[in-house]
Amino acid sequence: MKNFSLFLLLFISISSCEKPKLTLPFYNTPDFSPIFIDKEERVADVITHHIGDFEMKNQNNQSISKSTIQNKIHIANFIFTSCGSICPVMTENMKIVHHQFEDDNSVNILSFSVTPWIDNVEVLKEYTEKNNIKSDNWHFLTGKKSEIYSLARTSYFAEEDLGFTKDSTEFLHTEHVILVDQKQRIRGIYNGTLRLEMKQLIQDINALQEEQTQFF
Template sequence: MKTVKIFIIVIFILPYISGCSGNEVSKLPYYNTPDFTPEWLSKKDAERMHVISDFSFTDQDGRKVSGSDLKGKIHIANFFFTTCPGICPTMAKNLLKLQKEFGNYNDIKLVSYSVMPWSDSVPNLKNYEKTFGMKNGMWYLLTGKTSEIYELARRSYFAEEKAGFNSDSTEFLHTEHVLLVDKNGHLRGIYNGTLPLDAERLIEDIKILKKET
């Protein structure tokens, strides 16, 4: 009987011991490849995982925004263009649910990269912000050099699963994918930005991510 009691106690305290040792497995998976194969890892093992590359683009206020502005913050990325009549407005409306939920948190950012930067000027991005009521300071609408945005989208965010590393950087990029990135620049989730249910799932995943230390 004494042996059984000791066994039960050990089973009960093991999760706390592993948590303290840094070996606790994450509740949200990590993604390291364009096929989005999920991996549940400890914080130590996650250090070897793929991270979003640095960048420097211009936002809707004409300010330079780089990867360093997102360091230590959770960010949600998507790709759009201001004259898009189809999926882009739908994505924007679904992402506004995140703004409503997390608008008072300084460590959560929304980042929308233009896939038509040759026409999405700073004034056009500013008008888009006003049209949808996007919160300035929380939501970055970015424009820049086409090849750099496309390379970041495909090689860092894996924005197109079927394309991955092999896609021609000049091929037009149009995707409904929304990506969740943690404070260390690791990919932690992929969602369909046109689906309200995925927006709700994303909100719950952000809450989980915020609890990670």
Template sequence: MKQIFVILLMGLTIFSCKQKAKETQVLALLPYFNSADFTPEWTNKTHKIPDFLFTNQHGKTITNKTYQGKIYIADFFFTTCPGICPKLTKNMSILQDSYKTDNEVMLLSHSVMPWVDTVDRLKDYAEKNGVDDTKWNLVTGDKDSLYNMARNGYFADEDFNKTRDKRGFIHTEKFILVDKEGYIRGVYNGTLEVDIERLKRHIEILKGEI
């Protein structure tokens, strides 16, 4: 009788462990974000980052192909920003250092003041902030293209999402996590250390996806 009890107990323990492992696996998945309200969707993936073509700090053309097959973090800034941008750049630098030898992860910062942020200005900013050009591109280009990408590609302009005012200036603290297929998988406050740590955890989850 005692042996039967032990066998039953072992069976329940194994079943419980398997269930917990299954639950952990289910929880260790990131949602997809397909709209500006950032409602998480677990199976529906309809929105991909649109095709883009910009110019980086060395005058090189940067497109979707540059980031093909890569996990990357995107943000929006301008070089003369006295407010949140220095903090965003500092935290992007932290991410750069964290994934310096990791070929799967890259960074992409878009200027929202391209009429000021020329290639030369971006290059100077990159040098001052220790930007590794093999890992992190600072890009400029046509204003309409950049703003359209921010608003309709990354859903990064909170004010536009509310007002639909195309004349508004984009100033956002969002970091956007994009997977290897070009889908948005996370959004974070790029000024908060706690969100940077959460972002790092989510990158590891993406790496584990099949």
């Protein structure tokens, strides 16, 4: 019995020393081929894609840039306030995520307008008030069309099958929601028109937060 107890303690000790593993995949390319890596120390050698620099205005006329979301998890989607099809559905579904993390400053939502020539700061403010969105962690962003479209296609791979190969002048309209980790690496893609996928997104955000406690 004594030997068994010693063996059990040794097993528990070895198990507790095992390094935690990353659970969500990474994405390097517009085709969203998942890359699974089990150890954080290997990530830098394999994952080369990160969200690029940007600076835009939110609904409160505040400047929001990459530094705003540095070391934070963020979720990105692309909408326009006059959209009568998927955008209202996406905004309602994003509220599921918003309500889960609205008091958590480590999680931000970025909703980029794809018609920034219409959706100025005042229009975005009216949109958030109409939709009863008051959180300081959910930013509706406007800026130069070229910057938004380039960011959407080359950084977030927002049009999954097209990526950055699509003509930059073509209208950007997508239901995709992108999950980005604390180091600006893409970790998930979801259909923003499906409530079930927003629940999966919440689970994945929790997984990233768990990673943060283990690795950062």
